[in-house]
Structure formats: structure tokens, C-alpha cells
Amino acid sequence: MSESAFPRTHAPARPGWVYLVGAGPGDPELLTLRAARLLLEADVVVYDNLVGQDVMACVPAGVERIYVGKKASNHALPQAGINALLVEQARLGKRVVRLKGGDPFIFGRGGEEVEELVQAGVSFEVIPGITAAAGIGAYAGIPLTHRDFAQACIFVTGHLKDGSVDLDWAMLARRKQTVVFYMGITQLPTICAELVAHGLPASTPAAVVRRGTTRAQRVVTADLATLPEAVKAAGITPPALIIVGDVVGLQPRLAWFHPEDAA
Known part of the structure; x- marks a missing residue:
């Protein structure tokens, strides 16, 4: 069955928007259809340590990737820096996918990032994932x-x-x-x-x-x-x-x- 067989109920990714996307627990076939489409439409993907290589393989070769992973006591970029990065990339007119393992709103700090986007006046969408x-x-x-x-x-x-x-x-x-x-x-x-x-x-x-x-x-x-x-x-x-x-x-x-x- 081709992708065109599935109805599209949302607009394609828009410039200047941030999409907080749940990548699910690891198996790329557990991505939602909305998540998979946004990965194909993104200009930049900001991803963390819990997003596996199999999921990242779904991102087209020409899409910019920015790693902001967190491990215990070892943060590639502090949370405040991630928040600022999302705002910056959106203000550059990019279609930004913030890709998170599991679901953005279940121990994914998605709420903190959305608060920052609201304060900055940046448009966003939250795409739930399998936690x-x-x-x-x-x-x-x-x-x-x-x-x-x-x-x-x-x-x-x-x-x-x-x-x-x-x-x-x-x-x-x-x-x-x-x-x-x-x-x-x-x-x-x-x-x-x-x-x-x-x-x-x-x-x-x-x-x-x-x-x-x-x-x-x-x-x-x-x-x-x-x-x-x-x-x-x-x-x-x-x-x-x-x-x-x-x-x-x-x-x-x-x-x-x-x-x-x-x-």
C-alpha cells in the first residue's frame, strides 16, 4: 500500500514552525504516519540520545541534523540551550523537527520546550509517539x-x-x-x-x-x-x-x- 493511500489530515511542515515529534521506543516501524511524513519534510532535525540509528535512517540525506543528546551527567547541550536552539532555527525560517525518543510529553521535557516556544511566539505542533x-x-x-x-x-x-x-x-x-x-x-x-x-x-x-x-x-x-x-x-x-x-x-x-x- 502506498503512502498516498493514507489520508492526510494535517498540513505539510511549514517554514518557521517547530514540530515536537515522538519517535517511539526504537523500532522505526513504530513511528506514526505523521512523524514519518514530517521527517521527510523537515529542513533540520534536532534529536537526542534515545533516538536510535534505525529511526535516524528514515531522515533524508539532505536534511540537517543537530545532536543534543543527554546521558546521565553528560549533556551535549543543556536544556536551556536546546530551547534557544529551537527558537533560533524556527526564526531562520526552517521547518524544525525536534525528534524525541518515546513521547514528547512523557518524561521527554516536551512541556519545557513548548513553554519556551510559546514565550518566543514560535508556532509549533506536538506529535505524540508510543511511549x-x-x-x-x-x-x-x-x-x-x-x-x-x-x-x-x-x-x-x-x-x-x-x-x-x-x-x-x-x-x-x-x-x-x-x-x-x-x-x-x-x-x-x-x-x-x-x-x-x-x-x-x-x-x-x-x-x-x-x-x-x-x-x-x-x-x-x-x-x-x-x-x-x-x-x-x-x-x-x-x-x-x-x-x-x-x-x-x-x-x-x-x-x-x-x-x-x-x-
């Missing part, structure tokens, strides 16, 4: 909700702005829910210990998924008592997602994506 929790949970074989095991799902950052992990542990440690920690792998021992200290059984199933939805995906499952050691033994490093809850116990039976079989 990491949804995409990675699906590819890892972990349903985030299940009538028998989890009637709620919570997304939480495992790394606050000040570098701490001071969270509402009593709320996070309730039964019959799934908790997904973004950016928490370096705090994994603390996260597991606090959840147990606030009431979750040490036997609660938990998982860490690295580079989910891609050919580099790795899944480590254990329980809260043993997950930190299992992750250390497996050599797992960021970026990775932590999923805690009884739904993780379904993973061995429901896992369907096997990276070694991917094309």
Missing part, C-alpha cells in the same frame, strides 16, 4: 494491565531533577498495580529496597528491559530481592526501563519478540 513503557512492555511480553493482576499502571521517573530518587514510595508499593520506572537503572538497588521497605513482598516479579523494541533488546526478569544482582551480572546499562508488578510473571509465556530472529 517507552507501552512499546517496550509489548515487545518484552509484559502487559502493563491485566484483569487478574493489575488494575492500574503508574509511570514514574527514577531520576529526579536534583539527581535524587525521593518518591512517594507508599503509593508506589501498593498491590494490584504495575509501576514503570523511566531513567532509573542507576538507582535500581534503591528502588527495589524502598518498594520492599514500604510493603511490597520481596518476591514481587520485576524486570529490566534494555533497548526495548530494537534488535539490541535484552530482558532480565527476577524479583525485587534479586533483580539488582541479576541486572549487574547481565551487564545491563542505560537506557533501560524497570517494570515492577505481578504482570511481569507472565513474561516467560507471553514473550513473542526475539531480536535474534529480527531482520
